[in-house]
Amino acid sequence: MPDWLYNFPETIKLNIREPIDEFISYINVNWEGFFDAVTKGLRGMLKGVNWFIGIIPWWVLVLAVFILTWITTKKPLRAVLYSLLLIFIGSMGLWSYMEQTLAIVITSVILSLVIGFPLGILVASGKKADAIIRPVLDTMQTMPSFVYLIPAVMLLGLGNVPAVIATTIYAIPPIIRLTSHGIKQVDAEVVEAAHAFGSTRWQTLIKVQIPQAMPTIMTGVNQTIMMALAMVVTCSMIGATGLGSEVIIGINRLEIGRGFAAGISVVIMAVILDRLTQGIYKPKGGDLVAEQSRGFIKGK
Amino acid sequence: MPSKAEVLLKVNNLYKLYGVNRQAARDLMKKGADKSEILKQTGVTVAVNNVSFEVERGKIFVLIGLSGSGKSTVIRCINMLQQPSSGSVIFENQDIGKLSRKELLEFRRTKASMVFQNFGLMSHRDVLGNVAYGLEIRGVKREEREYKAMEMIKMVGLEGWEHQNPSSLSGGMRQRVGIARALTNDPEMLLMDEPFSALDPLVRRDMQFELLSIQRKMNKTILFITHDIDEAFMLGDMIGIMRDGKLIQVGTAEEMTSNPADDYVRDFIVSADKSRVFCAKHVMITPSSLIRLSDGSGKALSIMKRNGVSSSYVIDDKMTFIGVLTLEDAMKARSENLSVESLVIRDVETVKEDDLIADIMPQAARTRFPLAVVDEEGRLKGIVSKAAVLSSIS
Numbered sequence: 108m109p110d111w112l113y114n115f116p117e118t119i120k121l122n123i124r125e126p127i128d129e130f131i132s133y134i135n136v137n138w139e140g141f142f143d144a145v146t147k148g149l150r151g152m153l154k155g156v157n158w159f160i161g162i163i164p165w166w167v168l169v170l171a172v173f174i175l176t177w178i179t180t181k182k183p184l185r186a187v188l189y190s191l192l193l194i195f196i197g198s199m200g201l202w203s204y205m206e207q208t209l210a211i212v213i214t215s216v217i218l219s220l221v222i223g224f225p226l227g228i229l230v231a232s233g234k235k236a237d238a239i240i241r242p243v244l245d246t247m248q249t250m251p252s253f254v255y256l257i258p259a260v261m262l263l264g265l266g267n268v269p270a271v272i273a274t275t276i277y278a279i280p281p282i283i284r285l286t287s288h289g290i291k292q293v294d295a296e297v298v299e300a301a302h303a304f305g306s307t308r309w310q311t312l313i314k315v316q317i318p319q320a321m322p323t324i325m326t327g328v329n330q331t332i333m334m335a336l337a338m339v340v341t342c343s344m345i346g347a348t349g350l351g352s353e354v355i356i357g358i359n360r361l362e363i364g365r366g367f368a369a370g371i372s373v374v375i376m377a378v379i380l381d382r383l384t385q386g387i388y389k390p391k392g393g394d395l396v397a398e399q400s401r402g403f404i405k406g407k
Numbered sequence: 408m409p410s411k412a413e414v415l416l417k418v419n420n421l422y423k424l425y426g427v428n429r430q431a432a433r434d435l436m437k438k439g440a441d442k443s444e445i446l447k448q449t450g451v452t453v454a455v456n457n458v459s460f461e462v463e464r465g466k467i468f469v470l471i472g473l474s475g476s477g478k479s480t481v482i483r484c485i486n487m488l489q490q491p492s493s494g495s496v497i498f499e500n501q502d503i504g505k506l507s508r509k510e511l512l513e514f515r516r517t518k519a520s521m522v523f524q525n526f527g528l529m530s531h532r533d534v535l536g537n538v539a540y541g542l543e544i545r546g547v548k549r550e551e552r553e554y555k556a557m558e559m560i561k562m563v564g565l566e567g568w569e570h571q572n573p574s575s576l577s578g579g580m581r582q583r584v585g586i587a588r589a590l591t592n593d594p595e596m597l598l599m600d601e602p603f604s605a606l607d608p609l610v611r612r613d614m615q616f617e618l619l620s621i622q623r624k625m626n627k628t629i630l631f632i633t634h635d636i637d638e639a640f641m642l643g644d645m646i647g648i649m650r651d652g653k654l655i656q657v658g659t660a661e662e663m664t665s666n667p668a669d670d671y672v673r674d675f676i677v678s679a680d681k682s683r684v685f686c687a688k689h690v691m692i693t694p695s696s697l698i699r700l701s702d703g704s705g706k707a708l709s710i711m712k713r714n715g716v717s718s719s720y721v722i723d724d725k726m727t728f729i730g731v732l733t734l735e736d737a738m739k740a741r742s743e744n745l746s747v748e749s750l751v752i753r754d755v756e757t758v759k760e761d762d763l764i765a766d767i768m769p770q771a772a773r774t775r776f777p778l779a780v781v782d783e784e785g786r787l788k789g790i791v792s793k794a795a796v797l798s799s800i801s
Contacts (some may be wrong), residue, residue, distance in 0.1 A: 300528075
């Protein structure tokens with residue numbers, strides 16, 4: 108039997124690597140001004156967030172976590188536990204690293220929400236937008252996260268700014284998906300009622316669709332935060348400072364304790380952020396919708 | 408008041424076709440092809456086929472038909488939630504189809520309010536917020552709109568519930584919210600799309616009475632949709648029967664009964680027999696007094712005396728129905744020192760919960776005592792009196 112039936116024939120060749128490389132270096136050269144502006148803007152935003160976190164004394168943060176947990180979960184023991192866990196991070200000498208990580212997460216999440224929420228509404232309202240954005244989202248979610256690091260570095264260099272970009276790209280799909288899913292699953296009769304009473308499209312959106320979709324949208328916010336936190340650690344490979352960089356140093360120097368301490372801190376941050384954002388929005392009419400949308404996430 | 412009633416709404420030659428190849432469908436329609444034939448040949452669904460009718464001010468017009476007969480589409484063409492394919496809707500001498508976007512919003516806000524089958528209430532707002540919604544989007548100030556909303560909430564009998572979430576209300580109460588919401592706009596006309604179909608039969612009955620009393624009080628014009636002929640007869644000043652998108656007959660209940668246009672209408676009217684809808688469980692009540700088999704005659708007497716009855720139902724410890732004990736027998740038991748068990752009348756007729764009223768009518772007619780309703784294991788669930796059977800089918 109001929110060889111080409113067993114091995115994929117070398118004569119069929121399609122080179123996409125070089126065109127992509129060329130494309131990136133093309134925009135790198137020709138869009139320099141644009142990327143400079145983006146870098147500057149993001150750096151400014153990051154600085155602002157950093158400054159804000161910086162002026163909060165450590166004990167205020169601990170207290171805030173304590174109070175917020177108590178209010179949202181109504182469980183004082185859990186509030187004590189979370190505060191202690193936060194203090195645990197500080198006691199490992201990782202407080203300032205945690206703050207840096209938090210700054211990147213917050214910046215990325217703000218960007219994701221500002222871009223993702225309107226996009227989600229757009230996807231919900233039009234079949235065309237859905238047809239365009241859905242495959243893009245699928246690609247974004249299945250693409251290995253490391254791949255985002257390469258163009259981010261090429262275009263924006265090393266450091267926290269490309270980390271914010273990569274994190275935003277990685278974290279934006281859930282807010283888009285769940286915003287659109289939430290709006291689409293609003294009871295058709297309720298939307299029809301809004302129209303029948305003479306609501307404009309804007310009124311229907313603001314007064315009926317978004318509030319009705321809120322539990323699902325909040326699940327999206329929660330997911331976006333979680334994904335941002337996961338990505339920010341990966342981003343330390345391109346020079347993002349914070350807990351992730353401690354992990355990288357731990358790997359490079361084979362310092363297991365160092366890596367583990369930073370890793371545990373990330374887990375603690377994740378747990379606190381997750382529980383707090385889940386607890387913030389309590390729908391008036393029971394948790395049914397929120398539960399349904401959680402099921403939707405798990406089903407994915 | 409004008410001597411001749413004023414026509415508020417006029418629907419002329421209304422068509423609604425769904426699908427791409429509508430012209431071909433029209434051609435077929437002209438040749439007299441029916442709905443399924445057109446669907447097969449062109450892929451076009453004829454939802455509404457040349458419907459014309461008039462609704463007079465202050466009257467209730469009921470459109471009745473099976474599901475898929477196009478009645479819901481008709482009502483949605485009135486306020487242009489669905490664009491008619493052709494034909495016109497004239498409301499107060501204004502062609503609704505020719506209104507601008509803005510005028511149409513105004514029409515929906517002030518002239519015609521809708522009530523939905525599954526209520527269409529917003530779960531993120533309380534009852535008050537739902538009822539005030541129509542005024543809110545018109546830009547009415549909070550104080551004023553909540554004042555008006557409260558008036559309507561009181562009117563439908565939901566005072567004290569205004570800060571509850573709709574999801575914590577029963578079906579009947581939810582639809583009261585839906586009606587209050589529609590009335591708050593003070594519209595000329597209510598468009599009610601099977602408003603009571605999701606409610607159970609007894610609640611539905613209450614709501615029908617309530618709607619009638621509200622209608623008499625506020626003198627609203629109502630276009631009401633239902634698939635229940637009893638509801639249509641009870642509410643409708645005028646009734647239109649729809650089938651496969653066509654309006655077959657329009658008339659008063661009497662006209663329809665005495666002079667049905669065709670067999671379809673006749674069959675529909677025959678189905679108006681309530682006794683084929685209600686079951687024993689819908690009309691049964693809890694017996695006021697129960698005697699256990701193990702009770703002595705003295706206790707049995709005192710139970711009857713306390714409840715003011717001359718006979719009582721006897722059960723065993725597991726609620727299994729045994730029979731009936733009369734006052735005379737209880738007295739006899741006490742004077743002659745007999746046990747209750749020996750004097751219980753055991754050949755009492757029993758019926759099951761899901762038995763239709765029509766089927767238990769003969770039993771109810773010949774029985775001495777109210778019928779005992781029992782479940783599969785023979786446990787007593789309630790009793791049905793002759794009066795209850797009769798009033799349920801009146």
